[in-house]
Amino acid sequence: MNSRRRFLQKMAITAAGLPLLRFQSLAGNFRRDEPVLRVAMMGLGGYANRVADAMKACTKAKIVGAISGTPTKLSDWQQRFGIPVKNCYNYENFDQIKHNPDIDVVYITTPNALHHSQVLRVAAAGKHVICEKPMALNAKEGQEMVDACRKAGVQLLVGYRxxxxxxxxxxxxxxxxxxxxxxxxxxxxxxxxxxxxxxxxxxxxxxxxxxxxxxxxxxxxxxxxxxxxxxxxxxxxxxxxxxxxxxxxxxxxxxxxxxxxxxxxxxxxxxxxxxxxxxxxxxxxxxxxxxxxxxxxxxxxxxxxxxxxxxxxxTHQTVQMEEMADILLRGKKPAIPVDxxxxxxxxxxxxxxxxxxxxxxxxxx
Structure with missing residues (x-):
């Protein structure tokens, strides 16, 4: 009986100390006492897959959403990355991410000519944006994207890994x-x-x-x-x-x-x-x-x-997303700009x- 009492007392003391510890979630590498950048990928082609696979090793960022015009790609990503159906969109309805608190940033990896309009729409939805390079087709478009994000109060980063x-x-x-x-x-x-x-x-x-x-x-x-x-x-x-x-x-x-x-x-x-x-x-x-x-x-x-x-x-994309999480969530200034x-x-x-x-x-x- 005394042994059992001592065991329970020891467990109670250990449990009381747990909130003070930094430990890994059962779901992955993420620390529960640190904010994690929640990313939706737009354009689920070869490079998006490379980024998403690299992010499996991230501790500060994770894939939570997907945007594509191909339903089979969305289904595949739901299974591979554990993305809930409610966080999946197509190119016609992705403006609705403004109502989705699960998503912090949209990473755009579509063809160059689509970047301009897609960044403007993501900014209007109130989400941060990471856009692959080149950011636009010309400097005029690029400046319009910068201005739109500034007006919306969101950050625009470019995928300079x-x-x-x-x-x-x-x-x-x-x-x-x-x-x-x-x-x-x-x-x-x-x-x-x-x-x-x-x-x-x-x-x-x-x-x-x-x-x-x-x-x-x-x-x-x-x-x-x-x-x-x-x-x-x-x-x-x-x-x-x-x-x-x-x-x-x-x-x-x-x-x-x-x-x-x-x-x-x-x-x-x-x-x-x-x-x-x-x-x-x-x-x-x-x-x-x-x-x-x-x-x-x-x-x-x-x-x-x-x-x-x-x-x-x-892996470059792992480092990039860890650093971009620090930029977007913690205000870190990179050694070489990526804005x-x-x-x-x-x-x-x-x-x-x-x-x-x-x-x-x-x-x-």
């Missing part, structure tokens, strides 16, 4: 500490041979362009955060070897150059017709940095004049690249 990648951040921190000295030159090479000629990425109406609107934006964005400045001029040249596959308005290969206020220059290549192009190179008066591969899903490999970069690889204004800066450069291709002249920014 490389802004959280450890080796990338290591180089930008070295540059901030002046370890490379005055930056002189950046080279960004981004490309692959694109497959199915009927896919949306080769449809001008849906993609807004060609390789620049897909893979080239990595070199544009990378030049900015590696050099640490905003470009002031652009020149660009287009090469098209297959006008059947790459129809008017869909660029196959573009070489472009950028000049920065300090005098640094960038030389970049964006292509849908060459494989094995995924390299950043930064040159300064006192040192250099190289990433190869530089923007793929990983692992990223890099070195500087001081030696090999050894930061461990973690809508950052997206507009890239779109202004894209606009200038296409203008330079048409004019054959230097375009000022």
């Amino acid at each position: 490389m802004h959280f990648e450890p080796k990338t951040l290591a180089i930008t921190e070295m540059r901030k500490r002046n370890e490379f000295g005055k930056i002189m030159f950046f080279q960004g090479q981004c490309g692959f041979r694109i497959g199915d000629p009927t896919q949306w990425r080769l449809n001008k109406e849906l993609a807004g362009g060609g390789s620049i609107m897909d893979i080239g934006i990595y070199a544009i964005n990378g030049a900015r955060y590696m050099v640490g400045e905003e470009p002031v001029w652009i020149t660009a040249q287009e090469i098209k070897t297959d006008p059947v596959k790459f129809k008017p308005g869909v660029d196959e290969t573009i070489q472009f150059q950028m000049g920065f206020p300090s005098g640094a220059i960038a030389s970049c290549l964006s292509t849908y017709n060459m494989n094995y192009l995924d390299r950043f190179y930064l040159n300064g008066e006192k040192g250099f940095a190289e990433l190869q591969p530089s923007t793929g899903y990983g692992p990223i490999k890099g070195r500087t004049n001081q030696g090999e970069l050894t930061q461990p690889h973690v 809508g204004a950052e997206g507009v800066r890239d779109l202004k450069i894209i606009d200038a690249i296409y203008a330079a291709v048409r004019s054959g002249k230097r375009e000022m920014l």
Whole structure:
């Protein structure tokens, strides 16, 4: 009897202490005493699946909703990610998320041309937005999206996963500490041979362009955060070897150059017709940095004049969503911006690249 009494007393003391502990929910990795970012994915294609699978390892964000025009995809996601039917929408009725307190943010991974209208609708519904890059078809659309989110009192983030990648951040921190000295030159090479000629990425109406609107934006964005400045001029040249596959308005290969206020220059290549192009190179008066591969899903490999970069690889989308949860829920400021204004800066450069291709002249920014 005494033993039983001592056991019950011990259990009571233990139970009394439980609210003070941080522990994992039976449903997953989430801590009950921390807010979790509740995400609805819009556009359930290949990249959305990659993000959702990566989020299984997140402790600060989880998939709670889905938006798609394909009923079978919604059914599949309900089963795979435990999404309740009430949190599933199609493209006609997703405005009703404004009545759904289970959803904090909508992550948009649809074709480029749909981003503008979808972000405006999500903002009007009072939800935060994460939009894949490029954020819009041009800077005018992008600024309208930023303005709409600001007016609605919601945040707009862009899916710049490389802004959280450890080796990338290591180089930008070295540059901030002046370890490379005055930056002189950046080279960004981004490309692959694109497959199915009927896919949306080769449809001008849906993609807004060609390789620049897909893979080239990595070199544009990378030049900015590696050099640490905003470009002031652009020149660009287009090469098209297959006008059947790459129809008017869909660029196959573009070489472009950028000049920065300090005098640094960038030389970049964006292509849908060459494989094995995924390299950043930064040159300064006192040192250099190289990433190869530089923007793929990983692992990223890099070195500087001081030696090999050894930061461990973690799935990019897992890190991105953990960090974005901190930004949206806890006001964290990222080392490299990922907000809508950052997206507009890239779109202004894209606009200038296409203008330079048409004019054959230097375009000022």
